[in-house]
Amino acid sequence: MNRTEALKLVEPHLTEHRYVHTVGVTDTAVELAEKYGADRQKTEIAAIFHDYAKFRPKDEMRQVIIDQGFPEDLLEYSPELWHAPVGAYLVRCEIGIEDEEILNAIKYHTSGHPEMTLMEKCVFIADYIEPGRSFPGVDEVREMVQQDLNQAIALSLRNTVQFLMKKNQPVYPATFLTYNSIVKSLNA
Template identity: 65%
Template sequence: MKREEALTIVKLHLTDHRYQHTLGVMESAISLAKQYGADEKKAELAAIFHDYAKFRPKDEMREIIEEQNFPQDLLQYNSELWHAPTGAFLVEKEAGITDKEILDAIRYHTSGRPAMTLLDKIIYLADYIEPGRHFPGVDEVRAMAKQNLDTALIQAVKNTILFLMKRNQPVYPASFQTYNDLIMRQED
């Protein structure tokens, strides 16, 4: 699928603000893919579609999670997590993208997962560091991303976990598992 077609499809499902975010994620993902040797076209498409389900009704996302046998514990955590796996499902169903690597990068862009692929890492990080993001720690992670993808990813996951903990919000177990996996791989 060409960039223009993908952006046209996505734009129908996003607010103007979220569409601008998506453009920033796309540019960040392409840049990271070039730097770290990933497939730039796959990074572009995964980035464009990463928030495809962001504004779907919660009831629709809940139904998809239940019907598709996604991890049911997702429903116990913040609904902000739901758009990633439901988005991957809907992108395949509605946009016809069947590439497992692209769909997985969409599926895990909020929680991460142990043994993340290069594309998973790029989409997670591009979503975190895109130029429109402004919050404590993002500039540090942007600088780290220019030097080492895994180091930047570890910091991004750590910052996200700490952000949730400071607000007394539950942390989805896959995020802790992602952090632990990245740290343990770094020590190897």
């Protein structure tokens, strides 16, 4: 499947704003894949489909999480996290993508996980820094990613945790585990 075909498949599932975001994430992820040596084509496909389930009804996503045996503690946290694992599942079922690397990059693009692959890292950070994003700290992460991918991910995670804490919102445990894993690798 090429870029044009993939974008045609994902576009009906997104708002116009989210489609523009998706193109930005895709372009950014491909640039990072080329810079850091991840598989360009797989990274591109994962980035195109990363928000495939973003606008599915919460009840549908909740049911997929339960039916597919995803960690049920996910339901105790923001529904903003749900679209990632649900999206990976739906991309497999509805689009027919079977490649586990692509599906995992979709599945973990919101929380990360401690053993992220290079491709997963590219999609994860591209979602954070794509050109349409504008919030405190994003420019610093954009600059950092040009020097060190892992440092940029650590900074993005720190920003995210601090943001959630300021809003008195719980932080999904995988986000902490991802942060700890990245920081440990930087200090090794």
